[in-house]
Structures are given as structure tokens and as C-alpha cells.
Amino acid sequence: MKNFLAFGLLLLLFGCEFGSEKELAVANGLRIYQQHCMACHGEKGEGNGLLYPPLQKSDYMLQDSVRTLQHIVQGVSGSLVVNGVSYRGIMPSEPTLNDVELGYLMTYLYNSWGRVGGHFTPDWIARNKPIN
Numbered sequence: 001m002k003n004f005l006a007f008g009l010l011l012l013l014f015g016c017e018f019g020s021e022k023e024l025a026v027a028n029g030l031r032i033y034q035q036h037c038m039a040c041h042g043e044k045g046e047g048n049g050l051l052y053p054p055l056q057k058s059d060y061m062l063q064d065s066v067r068t069l070q071h072i073v074q075g076v077s078g079s080l081v082v083n084g085v086s087y088r089g090i091m092p093s094e095p096t097l098n099d100v101e102l103g104y105l106m107t108y109l110y111n112s113w114g115r116v117g118g119h120f121t122p123d124w125i126a127r128n129k130p131i132n
């Protein structure tokens with residue numbers, strides 16, 4: 001009975017642990033988004049006219065999460081199409097964020113504004129990050 005209780009307690013602890021890891025990532029990701037992305041892409045990822053494309057409900061982002069990570073790390077310019085609208089801007093690269101912070105930011109981006117899009121761990125970032 002004692003063992004059984006201990007096992008139950010362990011399960012409970014681990015259960016919470018896994019649940020909150022993603023929540024923590026989303027909370028930290030929000031801060032990173034506010035500091036590094038919000039000025040251009042808006043408080044809720046709504047974008048800004050034809051200057052800055054939206055991240056909220058962006059079909060472009062949902063097509064390819066590896067490409068999103070590349071754009072964050074290396075920047076992007078030229079032309080791209082988001083939800084049928086063409087943008088020709090310049091997004092600067094973001095070289096200061098480490099893999100843990102990039103994981104938080106990606107997890108925030110893909111779990112905000114109605115999306116439910118997974119948990120991006122530092123391992124995933126390391127495996128998919130462009131080599132500079």
C-alpha cells in the first residue's frame with residue numbers, strides 16, 4: 001500500500017512536470033516575443049499593413065516550422081506571400097537568442113492566437129537550426 005501510494009505520487013509529480021514544462025516555455029516565449037518581435041509584428045501577431053506580415057493565422061508559418069526558425073535566426077528579405085498577400089520587406093537576423101530561448105519563442109509562436117502546435121525543445125532547435 002505504501003509503495004502504491006509512493007508510485008501514485010511519483011506519477012502525479014511527473015504528470016505536472018510535463019504539463020508545466022510547455023506552459024513555462026509559452027510564458028517565457030511571450031517575454032522574448034515582446035522584446036524581439038512585437039515592435040514589427042504587433043502585440044497579437046497581427047502584423048502591420050503591407051510593411052510587416054502577420055504571424056497570427058499565417059498560412060506561411062503553418063506550412064513549415066523549420067523555415068520559421070531559419071527566418072528568426074538568419075533574417076529574411078525578398079518577397080514572400082502570407083495569406084495571399086505579397087510582402088517585400090527586410091527582417092533582421094536574431095543572433096542573440098540561444099537554443100533554449102529559441103525553443104521558448106517557437107513554442108510561444110505555435111501555441112498562441114488559437115494555434116495548438118507542439119513543444120519545441122532545445123534539442124529540436126539544435127537539430128533544425130541553420131548552420132551559420
Ligand code: HEC
Nearest residue numbers: 036037040053054058060061076077078087088089090091
Ligand atoms: C524590424 C522588423 C521585424 C522584426 C523585429 C521581426 N520581424 Fe519577422 N518579418 C519582418 C518582415 C519585414 C518580414 C517579411 C520579409 C520579406 O518580405 O521577405 C518578416 C517575416 C517574418 C515571418 C515569415 C512571414 C510570416 O508572417 O509568417 C515570420 C515567421 C517572422 N517574421 C517571425 C518573426 C519573429 C518570431 C520575430 C522575433 C524574433 C520577428 N519576426 C522579428 C519584420 C520583422
